[in-house]
Amino acid sequence: MLCLTCHRVRPAASRADYTAERASLIVRQGLCVCSAPSTRPRRQAPVRKGAPTPK
Numbered sequence: 001m002l003c004l005t006c007h008r009v010r011p012a013a014s015r016a017d018y019t020a021e022r023a024s025l026i027v028r029q030g031l032c033v034c035s036a037p038s039t040r041p042r043r044q045a046p047v048r049k050g051a052p053t054p055k
């Protein structure tokens with residue numbers, strides 16, 4: 001269940017993997033991002049220039 005690289009909880013492969021034990025492990029160890037799918041395009045937040053700052 002744990003990633004060998006970062007020793008965090010690897011993403012669940014199926015719904016059956018979403019257990020309470022796994023959830024508590026994720027809270028404690030964190031979620032592995034080593035094998036995160038790269039299908040999600042990285043979108044950088046647009047930098048606001050000249051945005052009015054409330055005083």
Ligand SMILES: [Zn+2]
Nearest residue numbers: 003006032034
């Ligand atoms: Zn990992």
